[in-house]
Amino acid sequence: MSPYDAILNDLQTLGEMPLRRWRERFPGFRPLGFMNAYLPEELFHAAGFTPVLLLHRREDRGQAKAHLPGFTCWVARSALDQALAGELEGLAGVAFAQSCDAVQALADLWPRAVPQLPAFYVAMPHHLAAPAARSYLLAELQRLRWRLEEMTGQAIGDEALQASIALYNRTRALLGRLHELADRLPPPALHAARQAAFLMPKELYYPLLAQLLEQLPPSGTGSPRLVVVGSELADPSLYQVIAEAGGRVVGDLLDLGQRHFALPVDETGDPLQALADHALALLPTPTKYHPQRRRDAHLLETVRTRQADGVIFARQKFCEPHGFDYVMLKAALDRAGVPHLLIELEQTPHVGQMRTRIEAFLEMIGA
Numbered sequence: 001m002s003p004y005d006a007i008l009n010d011l012q013t014l015g016e017m018p019l020r021r022w023r024e025r026f027p028g029f030r031p032l033g034f035m036n037a038y039l040p041e042e043l044f045h046a047a048g049f050t051p052v053l054l055l056h057r058r059e060d061r062g063q064a065k066a067h068l069p070g071f072t073c074w075v076a077r078s079a080l081d082q083a084l085a086g087e088l089e090g091l092a093g094v095a096f097a098q099s100c101d102a103v104q105a106l107a108d109l110w111p112r113a114v115p116q117l118p119a120f121y122v123a124m125p126h127h128l129a130a131p132a133a134r135s136y137l138l139a140e141l142q143r144l145r146w147r148l149e150e151m152t153g154q155a156i157g158d159e160a161l162q163a164s165i166a167l168y169n170r171t172r173a174l175l176g177r178l179h180e181l182a183d184r185l186p187p188p189a190l191h192a193a194r195q196a197a198f199l200m201p202k203e204l205y206y207p208l209l210a211q212l213l214e215q216l217p218p219s220g221t222g223s224p225r226l227v228v229v230g231s232e233l234a235d236p237s238l239y240q241v242i243a244e245a246g247g248r249v250v251g252d253l254l255d256l257g258q259r260h261f262a263l264p265v266d267e268t269g270d271p272l273q274a275l276a277d278h279a280l281a282l283l284p285t286p287t288k289y290h291p292q293r294r295r296d297a298h299l300l301e302t303v304r305t306r307q308a309d310g311v312i313f314a315r316q317k318f319c320e321p322h323g324f325d326y327v328m329l330k331a332a333l334d335r336a337g338v339p340h341l342l343i344e345l346e347q348t349p350h351v352g353q354m355r356t357r358i359e360a361f362l363e364m365i366g367a
């Protein structure tokens with residue numbers, strides 16, 4: 001097996017690994033689960049934890065039914081189902097940042113439903129350019145810092161936080177490069193390489209990704225070039241189907257995708273302020289608003305710069321934020337004459353149906 005294949009193989013197995021086996025795989029690190037794009041991962045890292053994304057799984061043990069209504073997205077229900085079934089044992093806690101009603105509901109009920117796993121919460125402003133947004137978020141981060149210090153019995157010094165920021169920035173820079181070179185990887189490999197950033201310690205991920213980038217094959221030519229839009233895609237089925245249909249994913253507008261790694265955190269000055277400024281400076285996810293940073297303009301720009309032939313919306317069933325977002329983005333794509341396709345994702349993906357629709361879409365765009 002070539003070093004390139006060996007690294008990819010390693011990264012691909014992470015998405016399938018149950019979290020209860022995480023500590024065995026990464027001894028010496030302390031995992032803490034998290035749910036979404038606004039979590040200040042560096043603060044948890046500086047407190048001695050490794051933030052690990054809670055991926056939704058296909059299995060349903062029926063544990064979440066008594067706590068969340070059936071019209072809650074599977075991303076939120078699966079996290080609770082795994083916790084109640086003991087699949088998250090070994091985590092030091094779980095952290096939520098306010099991103100949508102489903103995550104808010106989960107954060108509210110977690111302390112009663114899963115008291116053995118401490119929950120952390122960051123309230124994120126909605127209007128990212130509001131006059132009070134920065135001071136509000138800074139106060140939230142300070143509150144979180146105190147809570148972590150109380151839990152660990154250790155102060156989180158500015159130097160430790162700056163070191164964590166520097167490590168995460170190095171990873172961001174490499175992930176930016178990965179996204180620039182996305183058309184050189186088959187879609188499932190791109191999916192695995194990006195997702196692994198949230199599943200393993202950055203100290204170990206960073207050198208692996210650097211090696212992978214050095215060994216990428218040349219760009220695939222002649223394949224239809226696609227941009228994928230959605231929340232987080234734990235399941236690789238969509239990327240596998242795109243690959244089988246002959247397409248390439250050359251860009252994305254995923255909550256934890258390109259937008260998430262687009263900017264570094266300032267490494268000079270007060271590190272907590274830098275984290276707050278960074279969260280406010282990124283392109284908003286669908287439940288947030290910034291008058292100058294519009295998602296429709298950003299998507300059109302991504303299509304243009306990545307020379308994409310079409311856009312695939314991958315929306316989780318019952319996800320209202322991305323449902324409303326779709327209406328606005330679809331209108332912008334229609335005005336610009338960019339072809340697009342909406343795929344609805346469920347707990348278990350309907351791969352056959354997905355394949356038929358994607359093959360027809362690629363044939364229609366005729367790239």
Ligand code: SF4
Binds near residue numbers: 074075099101316320
């Ligand atoms: S899929 Fe949508 S509703 Fe569910 S957690 Fe993500 S953003 Fe919220």
